[in-house]
Amino acid sequence: LAKTTQPISMDSYEGQEVNITCSHNNIATNDYITWYQQFPSQGPRFIIQGYKTKVTNEVASLFIPADRKSSTLSLPRVSLSDTAVYYCLVGERDDKIIFGKGTRLHILP
Amino acid sequence: DAGVIQSPRHEVTEMGQEVTLRCKPISGHNSLFWYRQTMMRGLELLIYFNNNVPIDDSGMPEDRFSAKMPNASFSTLKIQPSEPRDSAVYFCASSLRGVHEQYFGPGTRLTVT
Numbered sequence: 001l002a003k004t005t006q007p008i009s010m011d012s013y014e015g016q017e018v019n020i021t022c023s024h025n026n027i028a029t030n031d032y033i034t035w036y037q038q039f040p041s042q043g044p045r046f047i048i049q050g051y052k053t054k055v056t057n058e059v060a061s062l063f064i065p066a067d068r069k070s071s072t073l074s075l076p077r078v079s080l081s082d083t084a085v086y087y088c089l090v091g092e093r094d095d096k097i098i099f100g101k102g103t104r105l106h107i108l109p
Numbered sequence: 110d111a112g113v114i115q116s117p118r119h120e121v122t123e124m125g126q127e128v129t130l131r132c133k134p135i136s137g138h139n140s141l142f143w144y145r146q147t148m149m150r151g152l153e154l155l156i157y158f159n160n161n162v163p164i165d166d167s168g169m170p171e172d173r174f175s176a177k178m179p180n181a182s183f184s185t186l187k188i189q190p191s192e193p194r195d196s197a198v199y200f201c202a203s204s205l206r207g208v209h210e211q212y213f214g215p216g217t218r219l220t221v222t
Contacts, residue, residue, distance in 0.1 A: 034209040043113075043200045043213025044152070087152075093207035096165055099144075099152040 004088045009104040018075045020103050022088030025069050033064060033071045036087040038102070044087060048073070083107045111135075113214035115201050121220045127189040130217045133182055134203030142211060143176055143186050144200040152200075157208070158184065191221045 005023040012018045024033070032051055036044040048055055050062040050071070061074040075082055085102040114133040122128055134141050142157040156166040158178045169176070173192070178184040188195055198218050202211040 032209055041216075043202065043216050044211075046210050046212065049209055089209065091209065093209060095208065096154065096157075097208050098154070101151055 004090055004100055006086075006088050006100070006103045008101065009106065011106045011108060012078055013108050014079055015077055018078050018082070018105065018107075020073045020075075020086055020088075020105065021070055022073070022090075023070045024088075024090045027068050027090055028092070030092045031068075031090050032093060033062065033068075034089045034097075035060070035062065035073045036089070036099070038085045038087065040084075044099070047086075078105075078107050080107050080109060113201055113203050113212055115199075115214040115217050117217060118215060119218050119220075121222065122191055123222055124192055125190045126221075127187065128191045128195075128219060128221075130186040130188075130199050130201075130219070132184045132186070132201030132214060134184070134201070135205075135212055136182065138203035138205045138212070139181070140204040140208065140211075141178060141184050142202040142204070142208075143184070144202065144213075145197045146200060146216075147197045155186070188219075191219075193221045195219060196221050 034049040035047045037047050038044040048060050048062045050064050052064050055062045063072045085104050087099050087102040089097045091097050116131045140159050143155040144152050146152045155168045156176045161178045176186045198216045200213050200216045202213040204211045
């Protein structure tokens with residue numbers, strides 16, 4: 001399993017774009033990169049998954065450079081309701097995954 | 110789509126009692142996962158099933174914990190006997206497209222006194 005490193009916490013303001021970067025230097029060829037979001041008192045929610053380059057959906061964008069040793073989750077124009085813990089996970093589609101500590105994102109008014 | 114359903118949502122029990130947590134996965138999903146979350150240890154994978162068969166139970170803490178999946182629409186996690194250190198939020202999740210795209214239930218908050 002590839003080890004991931006992400007900031008413990010981040011603060012931002014409403015209306016800003018937020019970028020959370022995850023490092024995964026030992027990512028393997030068959031590994032995918034997946035991000036989850038967890039609000040207080042709720043289970044994690046799948047946000048986005050990618051393998052290379054850029055993936056975009058209605059919630060976020062995921063940027064993956066050519067060497068795939070890092071990835072950046074981009075949240076456009078955040079609101080107070082985006083305050084949550086964001087987890088970066090790396091692994092094969094059918095391999096065990098491990099949730100780390102995640103990044104606590106706090107959006108300020 | 111009802112999502113993953115867990116019951117009960119809250120459980121308070123005394124040490125030594127048996128606790129059974131229940132999960133109904135999303136219809137059509139073929140993988141089911143049980144997690145435990147605490148402030149100290151974060152989110153830990155306990156066990157996961159694929160097509161009702163346990164694939165990886167290495168996260169089950171000890172023999173007091175057991176999980177079953179008798180059919181594609183139901184799973185249980187049992188703790189017998191329960192201990193105060195088992196107090197946590199227990200999540201069930203299901204997936205159709207591999208272990209990375211999981212859909213979580215609301216969780217069961219277990220308190221063992």
